[in-house]
Amino acid sequence: MAVEARLRTAARADREAIRHLVQQAFAVDGEDGREELDIVEAIWSLDAACDHLELVATVGGIVSGYVLGSWGDLEGRPVAGIAPVAVTAPLQRQGMGTALMKELIERADHSRLPLLVLLGRPDYYGRFGFESSVPLGIHYPPVGLQSPYFLVRRLRTFTAIFRGAYRYAWEI
Numbered sequence: 001m002a003v004e005a006r007l008r009t010a011a012r013a014d015r016e017a018i019r020h021l022v023q024q025a026f027a028v029d030g031e032d033g034r035e036e037l038d039i040v041e042a043i044w045s046l047d048a049a050c051d052h053l054e055l056v057a058t059v060g061g062i063v064s065g066y067v068l069g070s071w072g073d074l075e076g077r078p079v080a081g082i083a084p085v086a087v088t089a090p091l092q093r094q095g096m097g098t099a100l101m102k103e104l105i106e107r108a109d110h111s112r113l114p115l116l117v118l119l120g121r122p123d124y125y126g127r128f129g130f131e132s133s134v135p136l137g138i139h140y141p142p143v144g145l146q147s148p149y150f151l152v153r154r155l156r157t158f159t160a161i162f163r164g165a166y167r168y169a170w171e172i
Contacts, residue, residue, distance in 0.1 A: 039084060050069040
């Protein structure tokens with residue numbers, strides 16, 4: 001990481017800074033960032049965040065990066081979904097998002113979670129080991145059965161019993 005950042009589990013005291021960061025990071029191309037902020041707030045209100053998978057990166061004590069893993073449902077089995085990943089605009093493309101993703105994956109694997117899911121670009125998330133969900137028989141109904149953008153990261157305890165439709169916490 002080009003920037004000296006400290007990664008840690010997010011705390012309740014970080015929430016206002018996280019709100020600001022998420023909205024600012026996604027306020028691009030005419031969007032206001034509200035959709036992603038609504039996801040974060042819904043997860044918090046449902047108490048669906050995976051405690052050890054909600055991470056912040058701080059620079060000089062200021063929250064500058066964020067990733068949220070939250071519980072969703074895969075055919076009656078709890079599975080962690082990732083949304084969103086946000087880095088403050090001046091620090092983007094300096095490795096902070098990469099560091100957050102790697103830490104989240106390591107923590108999830110260490111916790112013996114079977115897999116992680118996310119909706120994102122295969123060319124970006126493929127470098128973290130995410131792959132198309134289609135061959136694994138896992139899908140996200142809002143984007144369809146064959147979407148190349150719904151991705152799975154198999155972890156050490158993954159087995160083929162994990163199949164079917166996934167729903168994020170705010171959709172359950």
